[in-house]
Amino acid sequence: MSEPAAPDPDYGVQTPRLFTAPPNYLSSAGQEAVELAAMAGLDLFPWQQSVLDVGMRERADGNWTAFEIAVNVARQNGKGGIIEARELAGLFLLKERLIIHSAHEFKTSRVAFQRIQSLILGCPDLRKRVKRMLCNTTETSITLTTGESLQFIARSGGSGRGWTGDCNILDEDMILGDDAMGALMPTMSAVPNPQLWYLGSAGIGAPSVQLARLRRRALAALEAGVPDPSLAYFEWSIDPHVDECPTGCTDHDDPDDLASWAKANPSLGYLITPEFVRNERASLGSSGIFERERLGVGQYPSDEADTWQVIGEEAWRALAVADAKRSGTVSFSIDMTPERSHAAICAAFPWRGGVHVTVVEHRPGAGWIVERAKELHAKWNPRCWVIDPASPAASLIGALEDADDGLGVEVVKPTGRDMAAACGQFYDAVSAQELTHFDDAPLASALAGAQQRPLGDAWAWARRGVSVDISPLVAATLAKWGLGAEVEEEGAPNLW
Structure with a gap:
């Protein structure tokens, strides 16, 4: 996404200042969502259409x-227009069985219900497909005759815990912490193609735990020049001056400049007038509220003190190489998050007197794993596949070992x-500089969010919070261990 060469300062910039999204897609359901919204009387601005286009992109497998x-x-x-268009599409186009709309407080969810209710009731083609609409003390929902349901809940009350939503809309995401995410993530493991939509404004400090994590992932992807494999992030904001800025600094944005207002408000000139923003600025003064609420300058809690607890970032980055060619046999390993939201396949092989580890695949969900493993097995003839039998990935062992539809080999079960021993060997190899890697972003993110958990007199990998995905790290660790595991090898190694 790129900005127009000469944007009109009286209108908001339609492209976000911070943007990252998975690169590989076949098509998008976004345009259909936009057209359905228009049929219901909801005309979307270009920036809203763009968010839907990117957020509803699909891979070749339909996910x-x-x-x-x-x-x-x-x-x-x-942002409410994006929510309404996505929910209409989920109900009437995508046939998602359950869509959960949550906000920090129920009054916000109730307003959202009333808005989408009005859109549906105002469109005869949609209204005739509705079985019931409820808005009472026990349930606020819309249910279609074909069974699809949209439920409105409040996170602050703990309602909705345990519901399995195909699509989860988290409004007011600047108030979203570990408790809410811990209640939500495990429920999504049973959904074959789930989505999480976070919508809100700039961070407000300590309550913005999850938003801060998402933002850090986006910034890390932008810094590395490698898109996050599962996150689409859009942020309209300014890059404010800092105390060190000299007088007349042009590298940062001036909060009193109309161009800054346009940069942080894509609907300037559509929903918001420059005159209103000017009055808002005069009223709020230099309290910092204007910068946060109108210009997107947020306060985000930091995990810096908790990151890279086991292996230091500098030590890990120093082992990155641009190229490594296998000089012997290879082993593969698979791991999955406890919520089954993401999984990783990693490989390890001898190289330059040590071991090279790499993330071969890291994707949301689990439905893709067996077929991808079969492709890799046929191509590289590995000495073994390793899966921890106590991990969520253990559910794949039977399918992988199946002689007809799987790999037809016994999976090594540590x-x-x-x-x-595998964790200790991985740590020691890093310390001795006997391990290399391609600086894979998922593996680096996993290490940054990993910690140790006691395992007898030793330790194993653990994650700091529910939003941390260490599956690439666990898979890489076990792939390395698999090079020395006792296995029954058949045939000669297929060298690169």
Whole structure:
């Protein structure tokens, strides 16, 4: 996405200042969502259409390219229009069985219900497909005659815990912490193609735990020049001056400049007038509220003190190489998050007197794993496949070992003692600089969010929070261990 060469300063910039999205997709359901919204009387601005186009992109297998979509934009710009269009599409086009719309407080969810209710009732073609609409003290929902349902809940009350939503809309995401995410993530493991949509405005400090994590992932992807494999992130904001800026600094944005207002408010000139923003600025003064609420300058809690606890970032980055060619046999390993939201396949092979590890595949969900494993097995003839039998990935062992539809080989299943040895060997190899990698972003993110958990007299990998995905790290660790595991090898190695 690129900005127009000469945007009109009286109108908001339609492209976000911060943007990242998974690169590989076949098509998008976004245009159909836009057209359905228009049929219901909801005409979307270009920036809203763009968010839907990117957020609803699909891979060749029909699954979403982005598991998580985050929209960080100032208030009153129309994020509700994106929510309504996505929910209409989920109900009437995608036939998602359950869509959960949550906000921090129920009054916000109730307003959202009333808005989409009005759109549906105002369109005869949609209204005739509705079985019931409820808005009472026990349930606020819309249910179609074909069974699809849209439920409105409040996160602050703990309602909705345990519901399995195909699509989860998290409004007011600047108030979203570990408790809410811990209740939500495990429920999505049973959904074959789930999506999470986060929408809100700039971070407000300590309550913005999850938004801060999403933003850090986006910034890391932009810094590395490698898109996050499962996150689409949009942020309209300014890059504000800092204390060190000299007088007349042009590298940062001036909060009193109309161009800054346009940069942070894509609906300027559509929903918000420059005159209103000018009055808003005069009223709020230099309190910092204007910068946060209108210009997207947020406060985000930091995990810096908790990152890279086990292996230091500098030590890990120093082992990155641009190229490595296999000089012997290879082993593969598979791991999956406890919520089954993401999975990873990693490989390890001898190289330059040590071991090279790499992330071969890291994707949302689990339905893709067996077929991808079969492709890799046929191509590389590995000495073994390794899966921890106590992990969520253990459910794949039977399918992989199946002689007809799987790999037709026995998966190596490490014991608890083996897991501890594998983690120790991985750590020692890094310390001795006997391990290399391609600086894979998923593996680096996993290491940044990993910690140790006791395992007898030793330790194994653990994650700091529910939003941390260490499956690439566990898979890489076990792939390395698999090079020395006792297996019955058949035939000669297929060397690169």
